[in-house]
Structures are given as structure tokens and as C-alpha cells.
Amino acid sequence: MPALLSGACALAAAGLLGGCLPGGSGGDGDKLVYWSMWKEGEPQQKVLQTALDAFSEDTGIEVEVQWSGRQVLQQVVPRLNSGNPPDLTDQDGSSLHAILGDGALGLEDVYDSKVTGEAKKVSEVIPAALVGSARTEEGQPMVVPYEVIGSTLWFNGKNHPDLQGGTQQSWGEFTGNLDRLKDEGRTPLALDGDIAGYDAYWMTWSIVRHGGVGLLNEACRDETGKTWDDPAFLAAAEDIVELIEGGYFPRDFNATKFPAQQTAWAAGTGKTDFLLMGTWAPGETGGALKKSGKDVASVIDYRSMKYPEVEGGKGNDATQAGVIGFSVPAKARNADAAKEFIRYFLNKDRLTPISTEAENLTPRTDIPAPPALADYSKEYAAADGQYFQPNDNCGSGAARWTTDVWEPTVVDLFNGKIKGAEEFVGTVRDKTVELYENDG
Structure with missing residues (x-):
């Protein structure tokens, strides 16, 4: 997928x-x-x-x-x-x-x-x-x-009976829960960092929560780069930087090969709790469990919850x-x-x-x-x-921007090559302008 x-x-x-x-x-x-x-x-x-x-x-x-x-x-x-x-x-x-x-x-x-x-x-x-x-x-x-098809925050209902599937936490509640899990020795967010599109899931969700559906789509087609001055981009990037720098992802997650992290999440061997992934996650991970000889129902109860809402977010209800x-x-x-x-x-x-x-x-x-x-x-x-x-559908209207600007820059943020939210937003803005200038 x-x-x-x-x-x-x-x-x-x-x-x-x-x-x-x-x-x-x-x-x-x-x-x-x-x-x-x-x-x-x-x-x-x-x-x-x-x-x-x-x-x-x-x-x-x-x-x-x-x-x-x-x-x-x-x-x-x-x-x-x-x-x-x-x-x-x-x-x-x-x-x-x-x-x-x-x-x-x-x-x-x-x-x-x-x-x-x-x-x-x-x-x-x-x-x-x-x-x-x-x-x-x-x-x-x-x-x-x-x-x-879509994406959502998956978790194992066997391990988290306290979570009600389909409900939505605030960003503070979500990170507080991550802190609790981290204190228990877990790295609660599963991610295979070698798939640029999956890194981008996190950033896109955050932008949509803060700025609403369509803001990123507008920015990816803005040849002047001015749309990136919208404060929603900085707020969204700050949330993702909080996750990266907070140690919530497994160590060296960006060096693993897909589907190592998601398979370990499903099997319960990776000390991870949440997987931001497409609706095909149960099929992919369940298939891997079956191949390893495990009874899927005894290992995992596939449940999911909404991406956390943010204060004043224009896209808190979007999916x-x-x-x-x-x-x-x-x-x-x-x-x-x-x-x-x-x-x-x-x-x-x-x-x-x-x-x-x-x-x-x-x-x-x-x-x-x-x-x-x-x-x-x-x-x-x-x-x-x-x-x-x-x-945010930029792959349809701005395909080169998505492959040449957006996804590589998001990967650089997750890999630590870009430090901080301000540098991330500024880098995307500058690369966007440069791309369109070179295209004439």
C-alpha cells in the first residue's frame, strides 16, 4: 500500500x-x-x-x-x-x-x-x-x-482497555499518556522511518488539526511561499518536534526497514503502543502474524482512536x-x-x-x-x-513538490538533519519557492 x-x-x-x-x-x-x-x-x-x-x-x-x-x-x-x-x-x-x-x-x-x-x-x-x-x-x-481507505491511530485493545476506540484525546492528554508509557520503559510510537510517506502522515495530520483541511494543499501550490507564514504550520511542526525529541519513537526507528516496526507493534515485541497507519494495518500485520504461526486473535485486538485534537484547531473533526x-x-x-x-x-x-x-x-x-x-x-x-x-492531496496537484520538497524535508526533520520547527517550516517554504522559480 x-x-x-x-x-x-x-x-x-x-x-x-x-x-x-x-x-x-x-x-x-x-x-x-x-x-x-x-x-x-x-x-x-x-x-x-x-x-x-x-x-x-x-x-x-x-x-x-x-x-x-x-x-x-x-x-x-x-x-x-x-x-x-x-x-x-x-x-x-x-x-x-x-x-x-x-x-x-x-x-x-x-x-x-x-x-x-x-x-x-x-x-x-x-x-x-x-x-x-x-x-x-x-x-x-x-x-x-x-x-x-484512510489512516488512524491503532492500538492493541488487549493492552489498553482504558482507551475507548473511536474517541478523541486532546494533545495534552495524548502526550501525557505517552509520558506514562515511557516511564514504564516503553517507546510508545511505532514508525518505520524508511517510508517517507509514513513520516509525512504525522506532519500532515498535525497540520490538518491546526489549520484545517486544504491548508497544506494551498501551500504546496503557492509559488510565492507566503502561505507558509500561516501560524498553523509552526504550531503543527512544534507538536511533531515534541514527539521526535521526546523519545517516544523507538531508538533508531529511521534506520529500520518496513515493515519491521509495525510487525513488532502487532506482535507485542517492540515495546510500542500506537501505530499511525492506514486502514490496511490489520490486514498487513495480521498476515505477518499468521505467517509466523501465531493466532492473531490471541495476540491483538485491533482498535483505533482519532488523532488527538488541538486547542482551537480548525480540523479537529477531520479524518x-x-x-x-x-x-x-x-x-x-x-x-x-x-x-x-x-x-x-x-x-x-x-x-x-x-x-x-x-x-x-x-x-x-x-x-x-x-x-x-x-x-x-x-x-x-x-x-x-x-x-x-x-x-492533503498535494500528490495530485503538486506531484513534483511532494516528491522533491515535502517528503524529503519531513524525513530530514525525523532524522535530525533539520533542528526545530522554525527551521522545518522555513526550509519547506524556501524549497517551495526555489522549485517554482526553477520551473520558470
């Missing part, structure tokens, strides 16, 4: 997409070519394969599927530029928007049509607002989601929530068949296994969350539309 956004940033920054390809054809409706981000054997792949088989049997449409893995869009882009793309692909919403852009069809007609076998429209069970800025130049949504969904590339030869499958898969009965078998959250509120995501599901619902993407 860490490769999703970074892959999008790299492709967009390198300019591999080329020109936009408007239009798209419906095709003759008897074939569907689908290139997917999942690999054969993954839980989502199994759910989708079952649906594809049933779709082909029910409609008579021949399905040609390629399980390409996380770098699927790197394969779609050349075919898109040559005018012969697959009819359907999927990825996280930010990556689809960053890489495909106007190389994808608007899907307003899908949202306006009924879910196969149901009386309700797609827009009634899956609001288009979920896809945020993933829209065409005409303002149409270019993604239809089938899975909701990170994104989507994985379908897009139909421009010039798809069988666009109508692709849209038909989207409507077909979103049927409650066919989408439910994403929760029950793949153990992920779906965008349909009438499908219960899997047990490990019950706390996050409440957090997601309570945010009431105040959602933000990793790096």
Missing part, C-alpha cells in the same frame, strides 16, 4: 502521461478488458474475480482481466497515449486523478444510473463527494469507489479518508461494458465481500464494517465530509 501515492507522484512528476485524450467509445458491448491494481491471490482480487465471472455469465460479455499489481497505471499510460487502453482500471483516487487526469472519462452518467438489481441510483448509495477533486475539467467525477475505485480510460473501446460492470459490482450483495472477505471498508453505509475497522468506521462517519488525502 505505501507505493500507491508515491507511484502516482513519480509518474505525474516525470510527465509520463503525455497529452489528454478526450472522448471514448461505447464499443459493441460484448467484451470488457480490465487491468487491475490487485495481484492474483489477494483478497480483493478473489472478490472481484467472483464478480467478474458472475457478470460474464449474467450478461454474456466476455471479460479479459489482467491482475497487474500496484504499478498498473504505469502499464495503462503508454496504452492510453497510443489510443488503445484497457476499458477499465482501478487504483486509489489520488493516483487515478494525478496520472490519468483528463485521460479518463467523466462518470456522471454512472452516478445518475441505478445500481444493477436495485431501485437506488449509484449516487444514492455512493456519494460522488467521496472522490473529492478527482474530477475531469468539466467537473465530472472520474472515479467510482468500491473501497474506503484522512480516500478511496480505491474504478476509472474508465478515454478511448476505451468498450466503455459501456465497463460502466455496466461498475453498476453490477456496486450491488450490495456483490460488494459486501469487500468487507466480509477482504476485510476492508466499503463506501456503502448499509454494509457493516469488518470488526477491525469498526472504530475507524465511526471516525469516518463522524467526520461528516471533512476528509483529506495523504499529504
